[in-house]
Amino acid sequence: MGINYFRRDDRDTRFVLFEHMGVDKILTYEPYKDFSADDFKMIVEEALKVCREVVGPTMQDGDREGCKYHEDGSVTVPSSYHEAWRVLAENGWMAVTKSQEFNGQGLPPIVGGLIGEFFTGANMAFMTFPGLAVGNGNLIENFGTAEDKALFVEKMYTGVWGGTMCLTEPDAGSDVGWLRTKATPDPESGDPRIYKIEGTKRFITCGNQNLTENIIHLLLARIQGAPTGTKGISLFIVPKIWVNPDGSLGEPNDVFCAGIEHKMGIHGSSTATLNFGENGRCRGILLGEPNSGMAKMFQMMNEARIGCGIQALGIAASAYDAARFYARERVQGPLFTNRAGGRVPIIQHEDVRLMLMNMKAGTEAMRAFVAKLLYLADVGEHDSDPEERRKAAQRVELLTPLVKAYLSDFGYLLTREAIQLMGGVGYCSEFPAEQYARDIKIVSIWEGTSYIQSLDLVGRKLGIAGGTVFQEWIQEVMAFSGKNKEDTDLVKDFKLLFKAAQATGDIAMKYMQYFQEGKMSLIPLSSVRFLECFAETVMAHLMLEQALIAREKLKEVDAGSADGFFYRGKLETAKFFCRNILTNVFARYTAIQQEDTSPVDIPEGAF
Numbered sequence: 001m002g003i004n005y006f007r008r009d010d011r012d013t014r015f016v017l018f019e020h021m022g023v024d025k026i027l028t029y030e031p032y033k034d035f036s037a038d039d040f041k042m043i044v045e046e047a048l049k050v051c052r053e054v055v056g057p058t059m060q061d062g063d064r065e066g067c068k069y070h071e072d073g074s075v076t077v078p079s080s081y082h083e084a085w086r087v088l089a090e091n092g093w094m095a096v097t098k099s100q101e102f103n104g105q106g107l108p109p110i111v112g113g114l115i116g117e118f119f120t121g122a123n124m125a126f127m128t129f130p131g132l133a134v135g136n137g138n139l140i141e142n143f144g145t146a147e148d149k150a151l152f153v154e155k156m157y158t159g160v161w162g163g164t165m166c167l168t169e170p171d172a173g174s175d176v177g178w179l180r181t182k183a184t185p186d187p188e189s190g191d192p193r194i195y196k197i198e199g200t201k202r203f204i205t206c207g208n209q210n211l212t213e214n215i216i217h218l219l220l221a222r223i224q225g226a227p228t229g230t231k232g233i234s235l236f237i238v239p240k241i242w243v244n245p246d247g248s249l250g251e252p253n254d255v256f257c258a259g260i261e262h263k264m265g266i267h268g269s270s271t272a273t274l275n276f277g278e279n280g281r282c283r284g285i286l287l288g289e290p291n292s293g294m295a296k297m298f299q300m301m302n303e304a305r306i307g308c309g310i311q312a313l314g315i316a317a318s319a320y321d322a323a324r325f326y327a328r329e330r331v332q333g334p335l336f337t338n339r340a341g342g343r344v345p346i347i348q349h350e351d352v353r354l355m356l357m358n359m360k361a362g363t364e365a366m367r368a369f370v371a372k373l374l375y376l377a378d379v380g381e382h383d384s385d386p387e388e389r390r391k392a393a394q395r396v397e398l399l400t401p402l403v404k405a406y407l408s409d410f411g412y413l414l415t416r417e418a419i420q421l422m423g424g425v426g427y428c429s430e431f432p433a434e435q436y437a438r439d440i441k442i443v444s445i446w447e448g449t450s451y452i453q454s455l456d457l458v459g460r461k462l463g464i465a466g467g468t469v470f471q472e473w474i475q476e477v478m479a480f481s482g483k484n485k486e487d488t489d490l491v492k493d494f495k496l497l498f499k500a501a502q503a504t505g506d507i508a509m510k511y512m513q514y515f516q517e518g519k520m521s522l523i524p525l526s527s528v529r530f531l532e533c534f535a536e537t538v539m540a541h542l543m544l545e546q547a548l549i550a551r552e553k554l555k556e557v558d559a560g561s562a563d564g565f566f567y568r569g570k571l572e573t574a575k576f577f578c579r580n581i582l583t584n585v586f587a588r589y590t591a592i593q594q595e596d597t598s599p600v601d602i603p604e605g606a607f
Contacts, residue, residue, distance in 0.1 A: 002060025002080075005432040006122040007321045010048050011566055012364055013114050014041070016371045019553070020546050026108050026375070029382035040111050047093070047115035054087045055122035062125055062268030063435050067209070073257040075208040075270045081126055085211050089159030093119070094130040098138055102154040109374040113310050117367065120314030124439050125268035129162060131307060132206050136163030136218050139300045140237065143288045151243050152216055162212040165300060166201040166219040166238070166274065181221040181276065183236060186283060197221055197238055197284040198277035200258075205446075207272025208240075208257035214249060215240040218300070219276065219284060220293050227291065235293035236284030238276065254282035265438030301447055302400055306373060308443045309403035312411030313366040315440040319418035320359035322432050326422050327352055346421075355421045360569075361577040362414045364546075365539035366407050372542060373403050394469045398461045399538065405453035405528075406535035408444040415440050454527035457534070462508055470508060477501040477541050484544070489551065489571065493544060493578035500537045500582055503589040507533060510592070521600050529588040540582040547574035 017023060023037055062078040069075055088094055097112035098104030119127050137156030140148050155161045172178040181199025185192065199221060201207075208215065217238040226232030242250035254277050261271040276282045288296055327347035334341040336350060346352045373396060380393030418433045419426035426433045444450055462470050481498035484490065507530045514522045550570035557563040 002057065002062070002064065003432075004052070004057040005059065005322060006052055006056030006318065007325060008048065008051070008118060008121060008317065010044050010118075011562075012367060013044060013117070015546070015566070015570075016367055017044070017110065017114060019549055020368065020542075021110060021371050021375045023108070023110075026110065026378050026382075029108075029378065031106060031382060032108055035107075040107075043096075043105075043107065043111065044115060047118050050087065050091070050093060051118040051122035054084050055119060055126060058084050058126055058268075059123040060432065060435070062123060063265075063439075064267075066267035067260055067270040069257070069260045069270075073208070075210065075257060075260060075272065077129075077209050077211055077270065078268045081129075081211060081268065084123075084126060085129070085159060088130060092158075094159050095134045095137065095157035098134060098157055099141060099153075102137070102141065102149070103158050109377050110371055113306070113370050113374040114367070116307070116310045117314040117317065117370070120311045121318040122314075123268070124311055124315055125266040127311075128266065128269040129206050129209060129211055130159065132165060133157075133159065133161065133163040133212075133216075135300050135303060135307075136165065136216055138303070139218060139296065140216075140287065142299065143235075143296050144237070147245075148237065148285065148287070151245075151247055152237065155214075155247075156216060160212060160214075162206060162209060162215040164204050164206050164215060164217045164274075165297070165304070166204055166217050167297065168203045169200060170202050170273075179220060179222065179233065181219065183221040183223045183234060183284060183286075185223075189283065193286045195221075195223065195236065195284050195286060196277060196280065197236060197282040198280070201274045201276070203261070204272045204274050205269060207260070207270055207274050209270055213241075214243070217255065217274070218287070218297070220297060221284070223290055230294045232291050233293040234290050235287045235296050237287055238282065238284040242283065254279050264441060265435070266442055305400055305404035305447045305453075306370075308447055309366070309370055309373075309407040312407040312440060312443045313363065313370055315436050315443075316359070316366065316411035316414040317363045319415040319433055319436040319440075320356075320363050322436070323359060323418040323421045323426075324356055326425075326431070327356060330422075352421055355417050357573070357576045358580070359414050359417055361543070361573045361581060362410060364570075364573055365543050365577055365581075366411065368542040368546060369399075369403060369407065369535070369539050372538075373399050391469075391472075394464050395473070397464060398457075398469050398473065401453035401457040401461060402531060402535040402538065404447060405444070405450035405531055408440075409450055409532075410535075412437070412440050412444060450528050450531070451524070454531040455524065457531050458511055458523060458527045462511070471505075473538075474501055474505045477537065480541060480544075484548070490544065490547060490575065493540075493547075493575055496578045496582055497537065497540050497544060500533070500540060500585040503585055504530070504533045504537050507589065507592055519595070521597055522595055525597065525599060526592045529592055533585045533588050536582050536585055540578050543574040543577045547571050550574075 058080040061080055065078040067075055067077050092105050095104035096107045097109050100106040133156045137153045141153045156163055169179050183195040183197055186194045186196045219236045219238045220233050221236055222232050223234050239253050240255050242253045244250045256275045256278055258273040258275050328345055330346045331343050332346050333343055376392040376396045380389050380396055383389045415437045422433055425431050478501050481494045484494045550567040554567045
């Protein structure tokens with residue numbers, strides 16, 4: 001077993017859950033009436049214990065051993081994964097937010113997301129296996145027939161069977177509409193929902209493994225004669241081993257793993273090429289109506305996009321943990337302000353403290369953003385007021401591209417910071433920072449790159465309800481900053497927030513101008529920067545909310561106690577975020593104002 005580097009504590013998680021967001025409102029919703037705040041506290045503590053004792057120890061050796069491909073198409077995962085899988089499956093840690101009817105825990109998304117941070121921070125590669133199994137099961141629960149649900153869902157929620165999401169093909173990546181996998185009715189089956197499947201899927205995360213007795217692939221294919229493009233795509237349940245009507249396993253379903261990728265990171269997660277129907281014997285069950293595949297898959301993709309934000313948070317926070325513990329122990333050089341003094345732990349050096357604050361502020365803002373989005377998701381689904389449900393659901397739709405794209409990019413930068421702080425050892429595999437950097441990078445590529453997310457934001461999400469959802473957010477931030485503009489401790493920060501919201505709103509208005517004036521290339525040239533401005537403004541708002549709460553809490557505790565240090569840290573961290581990270585909004589805003597088209601004006605031959 002490798003070295004266990006997982007050293008997370010749950011203090012900020014508890015602050016976000018119980019002091020910032022609060023769970024009182026959520027506990028009034030019907031699905032959670034049997035839970036209490038104390039239940040959530042216990043679950044958070046137990047999740048952290050499992051991550052420390054079971055999942056964390058698998059990270060390093062999982063990376064070094066990796067997944068192994070064999071000539072018969074089988075794939076073996078790192079040996080330590082089997083015991084971790086057993087513990088998670090037997091104790092209900094896989095489908096924590098899913099329906100209790102199928103043996104999920106039924107927790108609110110905000111609780112599931114925050115403990116999901118622990119699990120991915122302990123070993124992201126390992127957690128891809130339960131993540132996909134549960135995501136697939138949820139899609140079948142939502143769109144499958146009663147028979148489909150009975151056959152598949154509980155076994156996927158409880159770790160008996162695994163799952164994959166099969167979209168990408170060798171010639172169709174983000175442009176899914178060009179896929180070639182085909183489905184033809186199977187007259188021999190006697191069931192009009194059963195089709196024969198033929199095609200190849202590539203870059204399929206967890207495409208083959210030896211953790212479970214079966215793998216349930218959710219596969220996009222085009223039924224012969226269907227329209228071209230995404231409108232003609234259908235979604236199929238394709239088991240690796242056919243499942244009989246009584247739930248028993250039948251014969252192999254002509255799904256062959258042709259190989260796994262050799263990747264920069266997540267070595268313990270098998271990224272496979274899968275051939276379906278090489279021998280004409282692969283069958284799939286149509287999930288829902290024909291030609292509705294993309295609409296259904298988008299539900300899973302949106303959940304996966306939020307999941308990417310959680311993964312980025314988990315790894316970035318673990319990188320911060322590694323850096324801060326190292327900084328306390330590593331002794332090196334005298335202080336800049338006392339060159340004649342002795343050597344000191346590097347946590348006392350100004351530049352190291354600057355890097356630590358960047359990681360601390362960044363990860364805490366990421367955590368707040370994830371929690372806010374998941375809190376809104378629950379309000380949007382369960383609140384008794386239809387207007388509250390509508391507003392919350394629309395806000396989730398608006399903010400999801402930000403959580404996916406910004407957090408995945410920002411998390412990588414924070415992980416890079418951890419390597420830099422640790423110096424030479426940060427670059428070596430003796431310490432975990434270099435693995436965190438390798439593992440986290442895939443998150444910005446999965447489920448649509450940051451550019452794709454930014455076009456979704458500009459092209460679709462800004463226009464929700466005629467643009468009123470975005471405008472309501474702008475007004476909310478400006479009202480909050482205006483109300484607190486004379487705050488003695490945070491006057492600079494509220495002014496920066498107000499100006500950042502103004503700049504973000506102004507960029508959004510410019511897009512209307514670009515459309516009207518035919519300056520279309522300026523939109524893709526600036527959309528990622530706009531998304532980043534938007535995200536940082538959202539996060540600064542949340543951090544200042546936390547600062548106000550922490551200041552009140554400080555009055556109730558001993559300044560020298562652990563809580564005293566925590567709340568004082570909150571105040572300083574919010575200031576740092578606004579004065580050092582939020583200020584990036586103004587640099588981007590200045591760049592966008594230049595309306596520079598040099599990237600498209602330069603001759604292609606000049607590259």
